[in-house]
Amino acid sequence: MPKKVPPLSARKIETAKAGEKAITLFDGDGLFLFVPPLKFTPQGKPLPASKLWRFKFRHSGKTGLLSLGAYPAVSLEAARAKRADARALLAQGINPSSERRREARAVAVARQIDENTFEKVARQWLDVASTEWTEGHARTVRSRMNRDILPVLGQMRISEITTKDVLGALRLVEARQAYESAHRIKTIISQVFTFAIISDTPGVVNNPVSGLSRVLKQPQVKSMAAILDSETLARLLVDIDRYTGSFIVRCALQLAPLLFVRPGELRHAMWQDIDLGAAVWQIPIEQMKFTLKEKARRKGQVHTVPLARQTVGVLTLLHRFTGSGRYVFPGRTASRVMSGNTVNNALRTMGWGPETVTGHGFRATARTMLHETLGFSPDAIEAQLGHAVPDRLGSAYNRTKHLDERTRMMQAWADYLEKLAGKEVAASQWEMTGIS
Incomplete structure (x- = not known):
């Protein structure tokens, strides 16, 4: 029969002091408060003591340890609630540590999706692509980017840009009868999306530029004037x-x-x-x-x-x-x-x-x-x-x-x-x- 652990009290937690050795205060069902040994500054002054909540568990025959935060930011009641959540996951066969990492990744991806504007990804693409360009070509691409692309698409999340959004930007170029420029700008936008897909930019799963050549006005092909007789x-x-x-x-x-x-x-x-x-x-x-x-x-x-x-x-x-x-x-x-x-x-x-x-x-x-x-x-x-x-x-x-x-x-x-x-x-x- 497992030994019954008396639950912690707020007073016991509050009065726990760090010393030369670490202190562990158990609350039962795997929850405990860990108080590391007291540390000092180079001048010999004691540093503030830490009181850290931990949850010990077993999953698939292996022991795991989950951090639940620090006291007093996480109170005794809050720590017990987190323990209850972790035990609920274990009851479903889910490792709470793995679930936490999954949630952290999801939060990080969501943050990246929110932060990855078209301009941010386009700048990354330019940094890479321009290493193979002549100075003149790089200058031309940057000029087109700054003039015709970024003012319209720059601050939009790249993951949310649709074919309609891109077409709207290209129609503005066509409006000044710059039909050849519209096709070149379409190519630049497409290359940014291709870069985003290959570099696994969160949220970008397809290239909204695909097929737009069919709905753009075709420029009149002009060769450099030359005498041939x-x-x-x-x-x-x-x-x-x-x-x-x-x-x-x-x-x-x-x-x-x-x-x-x-x-x-x-x-x-x-x-x-x-x-x-x-x-x-x-x-x-x-x-x-x-x-x-x-x-x-x-x-x-x-x-x-x-x-x-x-x-x-x-x-x-x-x-x-x-x-x-x-x-x-x-x-x-x-x-x-x-x-x-x-x-x-x-x-x-x-x-x-x-x-x-x-x-x-x-x-x-x-x-x-x-x-x-x-x-x-x-x-x-x-x-x-x-x-x-x-x-x-x-x-x-x-x-x-x-x-x-x-x-x-x-x-x-x-x-x-x-x-x-x-x-x-x-x-x-x-x-x-x-x-x-």
């Missing part, structure tokens, strides 16, 4: 050779169709990467339009641009003006490059509208005419354009691929452009510089 290209080349603005800008205009690199790559060209004697420009991969992940994978590689005779001629003259500095095309100050609008603005000044030609459009011009008019292989053209595509054998990008053909191609292209412009124009361009 020889007659128009010839007129443009003549106008470029007769350009009366800045000599440095005229050189940029002349080199843009000859090199057909990306406008940003042309503007950021550095003399240290150009070998006029060897007639080659080695662009570091880090300066090209790739993701940060791709740049890291190809770290140390370069994109080779063979320089035709005509290209070397332009660069040789330009070197007299800017060769003492770092950049081939410096801006207003030598430490910065020429503005991104300079070439397009010069084209507009000559009367060539954006619907006809852009600085980026020279790439499409070269891609089309090199294949259709001059008969060079698409593989060599794509390699020269710096596109990260495998060849037919699936081999990885490398800087020497098709290099012999590309070298012939760049000279043939320069000869073709010179022929279009007319030999007399090609010869007179040097006279217009004032340099013999």
Whole structure:
């Protein structure tokens, strides 16, 4: 017959004092008050004593101990009530310690659901995703986020956002006829929800963006304006050779169709990467339009641009003006490059509208005419354009691929452009510089 334990009294609890050894005061049915030994500060002063409620039990043949709080915050009556609750769980075959952990997790999840606004999760996604982006792309995404997404969805709980909520935000973008932006913003929102699902954000079980492309207005696809017929290209080349603005800008205009690199790559060209004697420009991969992940994978590689005779001629003259500095095309100050609008603005000044030609459009011009008019292989053209595509054998990008053909191609292209412009124009361009 188990020993009967006399119940505790409020007075006994109140008068219990901590000493050198721990004290245990039993109330029966597994409930007891634990008084730890007295502790002291480094200066020898006694610390306040603790009186802690505990409930000892057995479940599935194992002994367990459940903390019920501290006296006097938890009174004797409250401790007994908690004991009764725990014994009720045991009667149902439930471990009270496991149940408490489950309840604590539920409370924590509920708190996370309440705290996880769309903005909070979106910021977490940005921190991760932007590590693989270029600085320019990261800036664009943040701008779209701050302008069109967060003002509408930012303070909403991400777990409560519906397809209707997302569509409402996108309709506001469509209202200003920014249809392409609406689709791009939809993609950003979708990526945030995908991140939330994969990272197991509490409460997020599906992506409300799915299927929204079907109800958004489709943007009119616009390619970079480019000249694709020889007659128009010839007129443009003549106008470029007769350009009366800045000599440095005229050189940029002349080199843009000859090199057909990306406008940003042309503007950021550095003399240290150009070998006029060897007639080659080695662009570091880090300066090209790739993701940060791709740049890291190809770290140390370069994109080779063979320089035709005509290209070397332009660069040789330009070197007299800017060769003492770092950049081939410096801006207003030598430490910065020429503005991104300079070439397009010069084209507009000559009367060539954006619907006809852009600085980026020279790439499409070269891609089309090199294949259709001059008969060079698409593989060599794509390699020269710096596109990260495998060849037919699936081999990885490398800087020497098709290099012999590309070298012939760049000279043939320069000869073709010179022929279009007319030999007399090609010869007179040097006279217009004032340099013999």
